Amino acid sequence: MPILENLWIIPLLPLLGSAINGLFGAKWSKTIVNSVALGSTGVSFLCAVEAVREFLGYYEANHKAWVKPFFDWIVAGNFRAGFDLQLDHLTVVMLLVVTGVGFLIHIYSTGYMAHEEGYYRFFSYLNLFMFFMLILVLAANYVLLFVGWEGVGLCSYLLIGFYFLKKSAADAGKKAFIVNRIGDFGFMLGMFLLFRTFHSLDFSTVFAAAAKPEVAVEPMGQFGVLTIACLLLFVGAIGKSAQLPLYVWLPDAMEGPTPVSALIHAATMVTAGVYMVARSHVLFTHAPTAMYVVAIVGCATAFFAATIGLVQSDIKKVLAYSTVSQLGYMFLACGVGAFGAGIFHLMTHAFFKALLFLSAGSVIHAMGGEQDMWNMGGLSKKIRTTFLCMLFGTIAIAGFPPFAAFFSKDSILFAAYNSENGGKVLYGVGLLAAVLTSFYMFRLIWLTFAGEKRYDEHKVHVHESPLSMTGPLMILAFLSLTGGWFALPALFGGKDYFAEFLSPVFGAGEAAGGEAAQSLEHMLSIVAVLAATAGLVVAWRMYSKTVTRGTSEGVHKLLYNKYYVDELYAAVVVRPLMWLSTNVLWKVVDAGMIDGAVNGVADGAAAVGDTVRHTQSGNTRSYAVWVVVGAMVLLGIVFWPILHPALFGGVR
Amino acid sequence: MSEILAKYGFLIVPIIKVAILVLVVLTLDAYLTWLERKVIAHIQARWGPHRVGPHGLLQPLADGIKFILKEDPMPTGVDKKAYFFAPFLTLMLALTSLSVIPFGPDITIFGYTTNFGIADVNISLLVLFAITALGVYGIALAGWGSNNKYSLLGGLRSSAQMISYELALTLSVVGVLLIAGDFSLKHIVEKQAGDLGLLSWNIIGMSKDHGSFTQIIGCICFFIAAIAETNRVPFDLPEAESELVAGFHTEYASMKFAMFFIGEYTSMIAVSSLFTILFFGGWLSPFPASWTLTHYLPSVILVPLGLWVFYDGTRYETILGRIILPGLGAVFTLLGAGLFLSSTVNELIQGPFWFFAKVGAVLFFYIWMRGTLPRFRYDQLMDFGWKFLLPVSIANVVLTSAVIMWRMK
Amino acid sequence: MISGVLVIFFVLAALAVFGAVSLILQSHPIHSALSLILVMVSLAGLYLLMGAEFIAAVQIIVYGGAVMVLFIFVIMLLNAGVEERTNFSKMATFGGVPLALALGGIIAAAIARSSGQLPAPTAAAQGALTSTRELSKLLFSEFVYPFELTSFLILVAILGAIVLAQREN
């Protein structure tokens, strides 16, 4: 069966799974729920693979992206937003990542959530998320992409607040939702602007129009339409992908179950921003200013989040900030025009960050819900598999060859170094962030697994997780080892297969060959490795021996409290809003005007009734007379043209 | 003579006819009472009236005189208007109801053709029903007006009974109307004419030229309902002497009572005539028109009867009887002979002869029933009317219309 | 010159109006009922005058023979006495009579003013009216659905009356 021709199957399957589980799952045993959830996701993964295969054949035949409109969704005037699905090389990468990683995490969840309440609810949400994510990825126009965009936002809200009885979880969900609203607002404005400019929101149309030679590249520092549009879109990306200054929701999102953190808040959803930027690279390349902003924001975020990550004691918080920082890397790549590198890092990051989160989850599982690294230690003996997997992930993220992140991060830094106006600075900061990254990751490793145990043996019974959890871990570990090898030949003068693969989308951009570049790249990668090693050494010096939680003051205190950004927002944004809502909107507008109007109407009616009531004497004869009065009025109206000469002595 | 008639006929003839009719009908009423008393007496193995005149033949006269001479007391606390109005209304309506009944085919005297009856209305049946419908007021008002609980109950009963049985009465006629396709009684009778004689009457309903169907069901329903309408036994609850003294006319005496009395018998005659017209072919002879010999039947009956009366009268005990009866016999004989001799008069008499013969038979049936049947209980009356008579007559309507539709095509 | 028909009309009209007035003036319901019967009978006479003989007959049979009998039956059943002239309703006491007269006045005035527009009854019209057959044709062809509806209405009314009249048990 040609999957490509009816591509809608791929997103539909998870939706069905979600619907079935959501509607009937409550009654069913865990086994059935599992089979439904895993079945739908797995089949859709297989479909995705088949679709990719067919697409590659299609591309060989006629060199263009595959687009098919399935049905009209909104048609108003000259505006059309259809349910159109698109498949090109960029989509292929995202599709495989989403379905593949998503499937693995589903498997993992069956083990992790085994003892949780609302088992079916969890899987229903998870499948729903898969559906929306796939819509987002496959969308062929901004509107449909926005549907997926909002949908994943919803699912993230639902899943963060999965333990909705826990106030912190509920608040975190709300926070994520509200912060995202800000970004979405920007995104919508951007869409409107694009529609106003190009009279369409279909990717093909917009990009074709933007790619025309007569569309001038707006020079640096000039804010033309495209620049503003790109910046607005980037605001959306900032919100969704937790960049400065809207990153605050992501760390709190760790309140959700760990698989959720792995899937949504590390592997897939948060990278939607990157995907969106890469998807609209045509626009961005025409707006260098926007690109520059993207690069700076990404770079800054990478460093900033890494610094916070240094001192966190909650294992998931560390990973969360690490995620923010890695996303920063991706945006840095996009900002310097190395979209391919960005997507490459997106993929590898999906592998190893999912791996890390799942391992962390496994650790937490083993520790019976304990998340504070200061209460762990010496776990390496007890849970060896988890330890090894986590070690793989750490090495991968730290950027040691031949692990995945080495290649991706390396290419990003290389691109940054090569980019004009201030590329060196970006490179420097990026490098520094890399050092910090490897530091906090190995700190995590040592605090968690090395040293002697800092937990009470009798309270916590440490045990290795079941195969349903360790299995995905191993697969992901393998992937995060090999995931980067597409680019392996590039080191030895060969060509970067990944960039090659994406070149139909991004054009054969940054595979800049040449001997000089070659040597430079080698040099830079050696530097990067050295930086990672530095981080490793410092972490070893500080944490390999027995350590105790020290009192935090000074810089440490500042970092530990995340630069007081939350407090700042609370003071600057939240409190004024609260005050406004309470004293103006609620007490004046709502209570005063709206309720006043409603109650006023009611009271008026009551008052009128009170006076009119006296005509209702209950005496039938009075009623009869009233009937007569009414009849007289009616007849008067009807007969008026006949009567008024009679009444006013007119002559017929 | 004839030109005068041609000129003022429209004015003179009706007056004459009304005068004759009233005279005839009042006499008929009077002797109907006599007949009733006699017949019932014989049914009950009694003699009945036989003091006043031979075989009590002068009894009605005596009764009339008695009614006129009696004192007319008025009870206290009566509703005067109603009390006085009721008997007049009853009698008036009863007499009016006769005005639309054709007693025979159109006749021509002295070259002036007129219908054998007072008025010839083309909706005479409806008029008749209208009048009978109003008939209830007499009784109801009498019951109400005379300020007496028995009367009131009588009035109540009669009004309820009237309403209940009027429906059945009307519906049972619909079949006949469907056959005749006309409201005029005259046409209804003429429709029943056929060379089959009595077989083409509505009760048998065998006729070739137009769609027809036997109205036996309708006939029975009509007869029962008619008895109820005239408050006769077994439906005489308004005046059930064993329960309500005399029902609605308990408080009436002398002429007022007489009016009720006459009214009742007149309406009996009217209803019988209607019955005859609707189902038994009115004035039509039961024999096919081709049997001209049967035209002499009147005289064939009258002459022997007269002779027997004459012979029997001569042997009567009292002198008066020995004077009256032979005289009567002689009259009969001469009448029969006269008819036998003048064929024109004979032809003229055919219709009325058969008509009154049939009506007489029906009246006799009335009396016979009174002598035979016990009275209904009230709830039985209502149940019978609503749960049996009405459905049956409706079924008759449906059946008849279906059959006629089928026959038409 | 006043034709005989006109004379009859005026006699019947006078009877009708007299009946209506006496319906109001009589204090006893049964006398009011009798007055109403008078009105109805004279109306039937008027219908005959207009050549609508079937309507006339139906008027007497249904109204005179059924409806009013029902009224009188109920009056007897409830043994209604002379009505008591209470005046609890100020509205009716002061406003009622003039208003009612005014209403009648309005209609009468409207008719009087517009009587010019009315087509004078033609002989043809008279002829058309006399035929009961035509009436029935119309009733069962053009107005057959209303006719069926009315029959259904009657059925409902019968059921309603039964339900109302039977005692609770």
Next chain:
Amino acid sequence: MVPTSYYLVLSAILFGLGVLAFVFKRNIITIFMAIELMLNAVNLAFVAFSQALGKPDGEVFVLFVIVVAAAEAAVGLGIIILTARNRRSLNVEHVDLLKL
């Protein structure tokens, strides 16, 4: 030949008298009769019009009116009987529970 307007005026007068009775009488049954009187007045107008226009439609309407009036009488009198049973009075002014 009687002019149509005569009939109409007569029907108007009868209708007015009906209304008068409707508001003037106290006895439920009489009020009900007043309604019947009004219906009759309307019927007269109907027949007059159908005579004037030479179309039998008016008479059909009259038939319908009569039928409906009969049904109405049946139900209405049933109600009256119930009222009289419960209130022990036929005076409408004693039937005054229909109020606040």
